[in-house]
Amino acid sequence: MPPELRRVITGHDAEGKSIVIIDGPPASAGGEIWVTDDAPADNTGSGDAAKRPPKLEPPTRGSFFRYFRLPPDNPNISREELEKIVARQFEAMGAAHCRVDTTRHPAMHKTRTIDYIILLSGEVTLILDKGEVSLKPFDVVVQRGTNHAWSNKGKEPALLAAVLVDAKPV
DSSP states (O other), rough: OOOOOOOOEEEOOSSOOOOEEEEEEOSSSSOEEEEEEESSSOOOOOSSOOOOOOOOSSOTTTTTEEEEEEEEOTTTOHHHHHHHHHHHHHHTTTGGOOOOSSSSSTBBBOOEEEEEEEEESEEEEEESSOOOOOOOTOOEEEEEEEEEEOOOOOSSSSEEEEEEEEOOOO
């Protein structure tokens, strides 16, 4: 059973003293922890900045912090069916334009971000245009706007944490 996900978000009370403003699960099924809309980030609000429809890319000059679960690859799904499933998922996140070359894997995508990703549990393979990298828990990937996909060749769901920061397109 995967662990329960929890986020603790701090803020300020009316006197400017530090307080907890949110203590609970991510804001959406997409695993959103926090979103900034600009840089430098605005820390004055007390609302839940992650309560919005999940997107693949953060706002211009903004960032995302999220968990994401990667189920084990299903060998019973054909490449054609996986292509259809992945296309729908990317479309739902407003990211159909990120699927620039899916030759190596249907989930290949390229975003205008720099991503800091930590594998927390499970087994994951990072697929690139040229090569693959097997990852184990606590390995970190700095994903710099390259075409890539994630594959879980293990038997259990993998859990990853990611910070995506808007970047200049490559």
